[in-house]
Amino acid sequence: MAIASDVLVVGGGLAGATAALAAAREGADVRLVSHKQSTLSQASGLVDALGYVPHTRAEADDDPTATPTAGRTGIRDRPDPDGPLVDPFAAVDRLPEGHPYRLVGTDALRAGLTLFDEVVDGYRGSHTDRNALVPTFGGTVKPTARYPDAVAAGLASDDRPMLVVGFRSLTDFDARQVAARLEATGVPFPVAGVEVAFPAAFRDDAAVTRFARALDRDEAIDGTPARRALAAAVEPHLDAVEGGAARIGFPAFLGDDAASAVRADLADHLGADVFEIPMGPPSLPGLRLEDRLYAALEDAGVRYETGNPVVGRELADGADGRDGASGRVESLLVDRMGTEVPYAAEAVVLATGGLVGKGIHSDREGVREPVLGCHVPHPAERYEWYVDDALGDQPYARFGVDADDRLRPLDADGAVQFPNVRVAGATLGGADVAREKSASGVSLATGLVAGREAAAEVAR
């Protein structure tokens, strides 16, 4: 068949892109297929490595205070004993066995971050091993390893007075609440939130992308260029914070293609540093990261296509292998609007996401990995998939494919299920990335190893 490559990567998120880049750097001919538009558009654009080590006392039993609510600011009865981590690398040893970081090691994490630094510009944080603390739209501070230029002036370790600006039309972003929560976390600077009316010309529930476009193009709003109009709306509030605003945080809608020019113009008009506070989806920092990653894929000669799902596989022995069989995967079947088209490859990287990203599927019958049919360990009894404490240490959060240290998927007996397959990112089990604040780091570290491994498999 005509559609063939050395390495076939399934999944277009951070893990898939990293795997594709890593494999291409090893000289492999790489194709990446992704079912839907990448979910990076829903990501914060922050690159975390490890922010917390959720720790549970073995003897806890029913004691709810035994499970600290890692990373969930504002929950006072169960503070995290380790707090936000200063050095993510130093804490990897304390993660549970089987955690992806334990499989690939801190060297892989470093290499993954280095790869990221090399291909994605406009990010900071590579000068240090220490986590930066970035304010989020929930008023928490997130420990993060790499962060976009756009958020740099907002770091919580900086002690200059901060003004947070919100808009009535952006209901997901309450500036006063963000400021109050930041204050409650004990940040070392005065902070105040104000809500301004900007700009009347937009409809009440206009999307952030609409604002971004207007600022990008500096469109005239009621006769005034958008950037100037925004500055004029904020100007009367500069003294709302004690000492006067030295830096001003906006919800992350300050332009898309022209983001740095938008920030510079605003800073000029306002006489203060301007930064963005990452928001929920749709997230402009996520969209910008997506653009940069796909440009990097392009530069690396990776062919990619989006729009059709991988629905099955063909094994070397001719079995279509939908029955939990094992063996070398010869090709994947891509459903092109009703027709299954085989894509042949020497090696496959599976980076389809986890339960949220739909790379792991669960229903009343069980939990499974739908593309290749990799084994996903989980209790047969459905009531054991979760614990009653909503914010507790949920077993389902760690559901995913088990892998060996070369990231080959393991079957129920612990044997390698598909020798030429590597698994990366949230498809792997063992990490509770939401609590640990480790999603990006896991994707980078395992994506890098999976990509290199896949390229090596081709050479073999």
Next chain:
Amino acid sequence: MTGHDDSDPEDEEHHPAPGVPRLGRDEQEAVYGPDDIVDPPEAGIDPVTRATGPTPDEGTDIAADGGTSASDGGGEPSEVRRASSEPRSDGDLDPANYDAVDVFDTGALDLRDGSDACYKCTSCDTSCPVAEVDDSFPGPKFQGPEQWRLKRKEDADIDPSITDCSNCMRCDSACPSSVPLSQMHNEARGEYVDEQMAKLSREYVRNRILSNYRFFAALASKTPRLANFVTGLSVTQWAGEKLLGITSEREFPDFAEETFREWWRDRGGAQVSDPDKRVAYFHGCYSNYNTPEVGKAMVRVYEAFGYEVMVPPQQCSGTPMFANGMLADARRHAETNVEELVAAIGEGADVIASCTSCSLSLRQEYPELFDLHGIEDVAEHTFEALEYLRIHEDLGGALADAELDGESLAYHAPCHARNQGLARQARETFADVDGVTVEDVGDSCSGISGTYGWKEEKYETSMAIGAEMFEHMADVEGDVGLTECPTCAMQMEHGTGYEVKHPLQVLEAAVVG
């Protein structure tokens, strides 16, 4: 040949070769006129009908609709799959043992699963080109799952903003939960047009005319030079805008002096015969009436790869009709297309289309909206022309030694190509060919969306959406555009003055010479 009942009294000679049409240029004229289904009481005075075709009362042979047996002059709306919010009255639910979802009989088209799958992430709204430039448009999330839920209440009308959706279907590819957004929009639009739109309104008449482009193209093609002259007159454009709300900003496309089907007939149909390697070409209206060079390129390329090409009788794919809520019109055309294509598939052919909206319609919208015999078969066997070669032939090998004459092309991926996962294929195909550079002009929608950009009140929105594409086209090296979609090509030309080619034409130059 079976399944191609298009015998022509003027052409008695039997052609044994598969797929050779035996009719002249109007062998399958679309008479969409009488439509007692859409609006029974007014059918006789439907102004569009009166102007262009016979009414049912006249009892004329409306089955001349393509000269094909499937055509009955109109589909039944009851056959269009419709969701119903009627509670079940048959009392067949065992109150002690039923799933909550069984309480409502949602009809053949149950969109509830899709509606439930929406978790309001707003990815669709972010990807919607109309919402990006039009503050008053509520976006695909509202138009789809939210409106679908509202409709469960019987007194809820469809929001008129549904007509502001251009049916680019980008929301489908953006949705991480596979919510069938465009299907919901098509449904809602059909319901809106059927039940809420005045059939005598200028907007309805205009939309009907625009969506039945094929009918007028068939007429115009009879006297292409006259048609080109008339459509080029400023008075025609003035009248189009004043009377019908068709923007005078655009120039009507030229009609070819020889249609693709005429050319095909005159050359004697297929030049290659191979029962094991057949394709049925769905040329669509545009490459038949306006750009036959695309159809010819397709034939020459495929014959170079040893394919026997069939050209079954066919109607409009329905894309403009879906976009205008004219589901009954679309269904009538679909009946012919499905019947003819099923026959071709029965003879061992796969269906290929050179227009990405046509292929998307056959692959996705048909099975989503209609319940016709063989419709799934057609969907499964349909491919875009370049896609099919990439899957079945060693295109890379064939292009390895090709050399072109130094062309730099500004490629725009049509939204309907994106939806099929084809956004990258033109670039990939020509990446290693000497003498041709294909540069992508970015992710933005071209903005014209078929008939959308032809409407006076949508023209500015259309151009605002296209602005980014025009800028990117100006930024790249070449002054020639490249795209698969005929209306995207129209917009590219309109916005930049560039000549625009179809990838098949580049492939023809490389493979056939």
